[in-house]
Amino acid sequence: MPTDTTIPPVTRFAPSPSGHLHVGGARTALFCWAFAKGRGGKFLIRIEDTDQKRSSDAASVGFLKDLDWLGIRWDEGPEYTAPDGTVVGGGPNGSYFQSERLEIYARYTEKLLVEGKAYEAWDSQDELEAMRKEAAARKEAFRYRFRGEVTPDQRARYIAEGRVPVVRFRSPQAAVTINDEVLGDATLPAGEVDDFVIRKKDGFPTYHFAVVVDDELMGVTHVLRAQEHFTNTAKHILLQDALGFRRPTYGHLSIIKNPDDSKMSKRDKDKVLRKAVKEKALTAPPAGTVTAEEWSRWIGDDNVQLDLDGAIRLAEALKVTLPEINVDDFRRSGYLPEVICNFLALNGWSPGHDIEKFDNAFLKERFSLDRVMKTPAKFDRVKLLAFNTDAITGMPPDDFARRCHAHAVQYRPDYLAKLGDANFALLMKACQERSKTLDDPFRSNGFLLVADEALAFSDDKNVRKALGIGAAPADGSKTGLDHLRTLRGVLAGLPEWTQPALEGAANAYAVEHAQGKIGSVAQPLRIGVSGGTVSPPIWDTLVLVGRDSALRRIDRCVQWAEGLK
């Protein structure tokens, strides 16, 4: 069925309540948004909270913040006030929380009941289980079918027994053809769909029923959702026909996988931690990570997830890196929202013509269902990082500084407190071309934060080599440590502590004492003030650390290095 381009499409993103937006969900939302907005249509959000076992408090719509951060805004849906004060959401189609639409579903359930297209079923869980087992024994797939009329007498008896019925849909035994704009048409043979439940014992509709009713009432024309729903679609089509509803156009999106081919999942963080715990054979939580109670609950059940803060603390203690799974994880790691969108879109869609870099405006303009991939994509974080690096190094310096500052306010307040405005600006200038994320200027320069007395010098191969420890030059020439010692005095006598002054002095020194090889004096200096062999350009680093601190640190370094011999 070709897409009717004359009517502005309406799409929706309909997740179950969640505090965090998962990468896969983000892509679905992005595609829904791009498809509708690129065609003058509407994009709406609906919360599928018909499972009472899942909490649905305010935190359940935390993912709206992530969506907004990505630059995806909805025309209708839950209300949300963006950081810039804009109020998003609302709309004429009633509550966008399914749990608040119960009377609507009841009306349609009643209609089907009256028309004989649905019926009450009184089976208990145990009885259903027995039927399933029986079918399994016969090596058949279990499909629930109408089990005969229940007489008023029987009904009264069931009620007296305290049974509560569910309502099941009397599925027509007909082949169902699903028209899918991504996968193409597929026909399920007659009898594949059983008499599934549409109203649960607790009175709530099942997902299948609520979805069909809401999509009709909200005027949804295109349903773009994860491929796991593909088979469900037959149920929805049958229901739409029975209710006299319009059939939306479908498009089923492939899942996103981890590099190891497993499905990308919220549990991946815990998986990494469990593996580390097992490898280290830990039997108790490291101090300051999680409580003993949380630990035992978590260890005892693979389905239990640690809360984010606890997981982060544990990861630090175990020295493992948690995989980024949620949009917010990537935000925290310093990825740019426009890059996330770009990359996400590339996982499953391509504009062709070897175009890879584009923004949401382009995506909106060019997105079409016929170019959506049918195959699952592996989420390649390395390529994402490369994209992020390109975006960051290509950014106007002022933008970089501004966005890093915003990032620091959120996630690195300690740097803001420690560095003054001038030094913050200098750090930005020194770091942009070597940063892959907005977080890199902070994450890789921890030495700026520590007290001089607390700076740890790392005893590794590169440090030893640069300082000439353990392997003094055979020709008797000076070691890095010798240079550092002498240079300390030179620098201490400098009239001013600026990059040109420092560079000039060090260069003059190198020409005179190190065959002009600036590297042999720069590295020892770097180790002296940063504790290691990696830092921003040395002259900037020296200024950032400051004269007094730099000299103190060099003294400590010399002392430390002498102790090594």
Add this chain to the structure above:
RNA sequence: GGCCCCAUCGUCUAGCCUGGUCUAGGACACCUCCCUUUCACGGAGGUAACGAGGGUUCGAAUCCCUCUGGGGUCACCA
């Protein structure tokens, strides 16, 4: 297991619908070299794929069949 879907470099993909221009293109990763005060950036090269087998055709990555492999789904979860 039943049913449905899918299959191009290690990865994301272009090409497939409308067979020849594909000795299969791009990007990330990887390797080599260059640049370099560290790290990173950058520059120049390079390795690398049509899952297998049958057809159809003058000609197939492109069309058909089989096999193999992968995914999804079979809940009073969504």
